[in-house]
Amino acid sequence: MKAPRFSYVRPASLTEALNLLAEKGPEARLLAGGQSLLAALAFRLSDPQVLIDISKLPELTGVTRVGDKIRIGAGTTHSALGRDALIASAVPLIAQAIPHIAHPAIRNRGTIGGSLAYADPAAELPACVVALEADLVARSKTGERRIKAADFFTGLFSTALEPGEILTALEVPVASASDRCALVEVARRSGDYAMAGVALKATLAGDRIIAIRPVFFGLGDAPVLAHGAAQALTGGPPTGERIAAAKAALATDLDPPGDQHGGPEMKRHLAGVVLERAIARMTNSEARAA
Amino acid sequence: MSEMIDIALTVNGEQVRARVEARRHLIDFLRLDLGLMGSHIGCEHGVCGACTVRVDGDIVRGCLVLAASLDGARVDTIEGISDTGEIRDLQDAFIARNAAQCGFCTPGMLMAAADLLKHQPQASREEIREHMSGNYCRCTGYQAIVDAVETTAKARAAKA
Numbered sequence: 001m002k003a004p005r006f007s008y009v010r011p012a013s014l015t016e017a018l019n020l021l022a023e024k025g026p027e028a029r030l031l032a033g034g035q036s037l038l039a040a041l042a043f044r045l046s047d048p049q050v051l052i053d054i055s056k057l058p059e060l061t062g063v064t065r066v067g068d069k070i071r072i073g074a075g076t077t078h079s080a081l082g083r084d085a086l087i088a089s090a091v092p093l094i095a096q097a098i099p100h101i102a103h104p105a106i107r108n109r110g111t112i113g114g115s116l117a118y119a120d121p122a123a124e125l126p127a128c129v130v131a132l133e134a135d136l137v138a139r140s141k142t143g144e145r146r147i148k149a150a151d152f153f154t155g156l157f158s159t160a161l162e163p164g165e166i167l168t169a170l171e172v173p174v175a176s177a178s179d180r181c182a183l184v185e186v187a188r189r190s191g192d193y194a195m196a197g198v199a200l201k202a203t204l205a206g207d208r209i210i211a212i213r214p215v216f217f218g219l220g221d222a223p224v225l226a227h228g229a230a231q232a233l234t235g236g237p238p239t240g241e242r243i244a245a246a247k248a249a250l251a252t253d254l255d256p257p258g259d260q261h262g263g264p265e266m267k268r269h270l271a272g273v274v275l276e277r278a279i280a281r282m283t284n285s286e287a288r289a290a
Numbered sequence: 291m292s293e294m295i296d297i298a299l300t301v302n303g304e305q306v307r308a309r310v311e312a313r314r315h316l317i318d319f320l321r322l323d324l325g326l327m328g329s330h331i332g333c334e335h336g337v338c339g340a341c342t343v344r345v346d347g348d349i350v351r352g353c354l355v356l357a358a359s360l361d362g363a364r365v366d367t368i369e370g371i372s373d374t375g376e377i378r379d380l381q382d383a384f385i386a387r388n389a390a391q392c393g394f395c396t397p398g399m400l401m402a403a404a405d406l407l408k409h410q411p412q413a414s415r416e417e418i419r420e421h422m423s424g425n426y427c428r429c430t431g432y433q434a435i436v437d438a439v440e441t442t443a444k445a446r447a448a449k450a
Contacts, residue, residue: 001334004313005311008356010361035351035354038336038354038355038356039354041313043335053356104349105339105349105351105405106351189423190423
């Protein structure tokens with residue numbers, strides 16, 4: 001179907017974009033890569049009066065190291081993240097996530113900020129930033145604030161962003177030598193949204209897990225940090241017994257709604273499968289995490 | 291801010307100036323405004339890959355790009371990369387392997403395959419399948435398509 005009528009404007013600077021957003025209010029939608037928004041418009045699920053195109057804003061792109069953090073501009077495309085040497089070495093969880101996101105033609109346009117702000121519960125990057133304890137940077141006309149990733153996703157396609165705010169960047173701690181990470185998902189076809197998936201980051205001492213953050217996607221209305229499973233895995237090596245206890249804990253950690261792929265029981269089963277595979281990948285690979 | 295946007299861009303090496311509706315996506319612009327019918331519209335919401343074209347050298351879903359956003363961009367379509375001869379060998383391999391059945395997905399398949407051959411010239415069959423997984427063939431002729439891409443990759447490697 002064709003999109004409904006709307007106006008379009010491409011501001012030249014972030015300041016101009018923020019002014020436009022404040023002026024137009026809820027009738028405006030921000031257009032970043034457009035890989036979800038333009039599909040939603042084609043379905044007429046959204047009816048904005050104006051699209052403010054922020055995809056070319058220089059303030060929003062690039063990956064830089066700032067102290068012990070990596071700053072990722074919200075407008076950085078998935079493809080750019082996938083070939084970035086700093087992401088590969090310092091934020092390997094995001095590097096692992098990229099090949100799972102849709103297909104090359106979509107990764108060339110889609111942006112990390114767009115994915116986070118859209119907050120699809122089955123998307124990989126929201127789960128990654130929660131696992132990584134990233135800070136999300138939001139700008140408005142009145143200033144800038146940082147939102148913890150764990151507080152950012154407030155429900156189905158909803159976030160802590162206020163009207164008039166633009167997500168400009170995220171800041172992720174640099175992986176240390178004792179960190180490990182893994183991202184595993186199950187999808188019917190390569191590039192599809194996951195039926196169930198997990199992004200996890202762990203800190204090891206020898207073979208002992210000192211801390212772990214398994215964050216599930218496709219299993220709730222937002223990324224879900226599995227506290228019970230984390231507790232079951234913390235304090236020792238990931239033995240069969242501990243993994244079984246972690247999988248059992250998912251019964252209370254997760255309350256997945258059924259969807260087109262299957263009912264809650266199947267989703268719970270898949271959650272256990274991806275958790276077990278992710279722990280195997282994390283311990284088998286020497287890849288440092290983060 | 292307007293529902294009609296003026297753009298100046300390069301399409302297949304030619305300068306184009308146009309006034310487009312803000313909601314016009316790139317494929318309608320190419321097909322209806324410029325008469326370039328090689329890029330096909332399948333699902334029109336980013337799933338099927340039939341509308342794959344290049345913007346500034348990178349493949350995109352044409353139905354998920356607004357023409358209005360392309361002021362200053364360089365667009366290359368199946369017509370353009372056929373005319374330059376860039377994919378002559380790939381097209382010959384598609385013919386030899388009977389990789390086009392009804393032909394609807396073929397332009398998108400060729401754009402996606404050309405992109406893979408450029409970035410991963412040594413791609414294995416598995417990598418070819420992965421890269422092409424965003425392009426649907428409703429005749430389900432995938433085997434022949436993967437064969438044609440693999441043949442081209444090997445032939446290019448032998449020549450290099």
